[in-house]
Amino acid sequence: MWPLSRRHRPKQSLRLVGERTMFEHAVDRLAPLFQPEQIFVVTGAEHVEALAAQAPDLPPENFIIEPEGRGTAPCIGLGTIHLRRQDPEAIMAVLTADHFIADTARFRRVLVAAAQVAEEGHLVTLGIAPSSPSTGFGYIKQGESLGTVEGFPVFRAERFTEKPSLETALHMVESGEYSWNSGMFIWRVDRILEEFQRQMPEFYVQLAEIEATLGTSGYEATLNRVWPQVTKQTIDYGVMEGAEDVTVIPVDIGWSDVGSWTSLSELLPADEEANVVVGPHVGIDTHETLVFGRKRLIATIGLEGLVIVDTEDALLVCPREREQEVREIVRQLEESGRSKWL
Amino acid sequence: MWPLSRRHRPKQSLRLVGERTMFEHAVDRLAPLFQPEQIFVVTGAEHVEALAAQAPDLPPENFIIEPEGRGTAPCIGLGTIHLRRQDPEAIMAVLTADHFIADTARFRRVLVAAAQVAEEGHLVTLGIAPSSPSTGFGYIKQGESLGTVEGFPVFRAERFTEKPSLETALHMVESGEYSWNSGMFIWRVDRILEEFQRQMPEFYVQLAEIEATLGTSGYEATLNRVWPQVTKQTIDYGVMEGAEDVTVIPVDIGWSDVGSWTSLSELLPADEEANVVVGPHVGIDTHETLVFGRKRLIATIGLEGLVIVDTEDALLVCPREREQEVREIVRQLEESGRSKWL
Numbered sequence: 001m002w003p004l005s006r007r008h009r010p011k012q013s014l015r016l017v018g019e020r021t022m023f024e025h026a027v028d029r030l031a032p033l034f035q036p037e038q039i040f041v042v043t044g045a046e047h048v049e050a051l052a053a054q055a056p057d058l059p060p061e062n063f064i065i066e067p068e069g070r071g072t073a074p075c076i077g078l079g080t081i082h083l084r085r086q087d088p089e090a091i092m093a094v095l096t097a098d099h100f101i102a103d104t105a106r107f108r109r110v111l112v113a114a115a116q117v118a119e120e121g122h123l124v125t126l127g128i129a130p131s132s133p134s135t136g137f138g139y140i141k142q143g144e145s146l147g148t149v150e151g152f153p154v155f156r157a158e159r160f161t162e163k164p165s166l167e168t169a170l171h172m173v174e175s176g177e178y179s180w181n182s183g184m185f186i187w188r189v190d191r192i193l194e195e196f197q198r199q200m201p202e203f204y205v206q207l208a209e210i211e212a213t214l215g216t217s218g219y220e221a222t223l224n225r226v227w228p229q230v231t232k233q234t235i236d237y238g239v240m241e242g243a244e245d246v247t248v249i250p251v252d253i254g255w256s257d258v259g260s261w262t263s264l265s266e267l268l269p270a271d272e273e274a275n276v277v278v279g280p281h282v283g284i285d286t287h288e289t290l291v292f293g294r295k296r297l298i299a300t301i302g303l304e305g306l307v308i309v310d311t312e313d314a315l316l317v318c319p320r321e322r323e324q325e326v327r328e329i330v331r332q333l334e335e336s337g338r339s340k341w342l
Numbered sequence: 343m344w345p346l347s348r349r350h351r352p353k354q355s356l357r358l359v360g361e362r363t364m365f366e367h368a369v370d371r372l373a374p375l376f377q378p379e380q381i382f383v384v385t386g387a388e389h390v391e392a393l394a395a396q397a398p399d400l401p402p403e404n405f406i407i408e409p410e411g412r413g414t415a416p417c418i419g420l421g422t423i424h425l426r427r428q429d430p431e432a433i434m435a436v437l438t439a440d441h442f443i444a445d446t447a448r449f450r451r452v453l454v455a456a457a458q459v460a461e462e463g464h465l466v467t468l469g470i471a472p473s474s475p476s477t478g479f480g481y482i483k484q485g486e487s488l489g490t491v492e493g494f495p496v497f498r499a500e501r502f503t504e505k506p507s508l509e510t511a512l513h514m515v516e517s518g519e520y521s522w523n524s525g526m527f528i529w530r531v532d533r534i535l536e537e538f539q540r541q542m543p544e545f546y547v548q549l550a551e552i553e554a555t556l557g558t559s560g561y562e563a564t565l566n567r568v569w570p571q572v573t574k575q576t577i578d579y580g581v582m583e584g585a586e587d588v589t590v591i592p593v594d595i596g597w598s599d600v601g602s603w604t605s606l607s608e609l610l611p612a613d614e615e616a617n618v619v620v621g622p623h624v625g626i627d628t629h630e631t632l633v634f635g636r637k638r639l640i641a642t643i644g645l646e647g648l649v650i651v652d653t654e655d656a657l658l659v660c661p662r663e664r665e666q667e668v669r670e671i672v673r674q675l676e677e678s679g680r681s682k683w684l
Binding site: 280282293295296298302310315317325328329332336338 | 622624635640641643644648655670
């Protein structure tokens, strides 16, 4: 989401939808279901201060710091040992802080249902009913039906598929048997650690070494020593694809990964010219354009299908269908050493 | 030139070409020919401070304040009485502070030539060799040749034509007998006052009333009392079209009124993609686009023929061929009371 997101201003800290950051939205939607003490945040040291300020109700000790990112599997493993220390029989939900969920009530209801399924030892994944043959997500194939829980259908997860080709994605969406892998999981702490032990035994040993120092003065030193040796791995590849007893609950909760300016546009109200406008704007003959500013006035004349994103120190202007090339802009900035804009 | 120019930041104070303001350029190009004491500036009270700061060598008393704008004829008349007080036999040049002149050496040479012609009692206008059939300027028809002075051909000015239709402009440019009216004049102080007296007698009386108080404590009060009663008038319509002994010196001095972003583009160096870029920029597949910023990084992808102007508090994005509609943007801002951007 450059130029809004930067190295030191990740997506979860952005005010993309309304006046709340993505992280604030993520905490808000859990509030009716959980006490602040039950919500843990795993993040990098450089983001803790900003995130803690956005969620002042969370206990400071619930922010778990990763010395460096090693992929989603180690990240989740680190969170898990903290939860086991608090309650070895805990059920945990792995949720993301940089995705948008429109139907938060349904989201909370499916979490309650998923917890019941997880209680029985299943690893539960929330599947997203696909709204397009996206090649940007992993897919989960629904297998045998396990009935419904709290009104939600539950299936065995037959197969995890990495980001597919467009053709494959088309077939999968047409079949009605696949959902997007949202990266949200619900399981018992003991069950996921069992899977780590079986499938990522080296990491499990490292995790145990860290866990042994939890609550002692040696924790930070141990974590900082062990973590750089941890092999990078994703939870999908490292655990889910080979796990036993995986189930999927396909659900429509108005989910979006807000992975592009165009996908953000779809979440925000459009005016009668199909423009999505944030911040002061005056336009003549402007259509299907995203005008994303904040304070500065943006004046547009005779534009169609553009993305205009204005931030404090950088501005992006490009056609909607070419916004993927923002990566190339970032690469050029890196190469030319203009790091102040990264 | 919105959004760069504003009510309180007129074009002469903008850094359009290089790091000097238009006014600084205007003073700079006179410096080799005139002492600072010889340069007078007629302007509105709200602009004096900014302009004086840009030309610290000019004596403060050489800034002549118009209580309000009454058109070019009264503006020039006010300047004239100040000059007559200093030297009744002075030759004055009326020059503009918001136009660009590329060939400043030739400009100074033509001023020297024009002064010689003016010495004889002629009212001299500098005509600009037209580079296009512009409908945005007045035209002057060259009549009888009066020979050359200092290498510059001098003609009687046969006729002044207000902004023409495109068809008329095409004919005029093809004929080779017309030049643009640059609004720059050279004449003897006594001659122009003679014309004011003959053609704008009411104004001449008002001017005399003000002149009588010059150098006294009553000047400002008199000026402020009389000025609002002065009829608005342009020098072209009020004086030049009906004046006797008008001559024109057509000259090519790389003149531009910098009246639009496109005309500014023509003054600035273009890159190999025909983009004109001011300020930090990173572009992919961007062509024939004006990127006019200063500090903020402007990133562009897949654009052609756009104008992007970024200022501290407002931003304009529009196709080159529609930049005239910026006036409509300004009108909409006025109507909706968003005066902070005017």
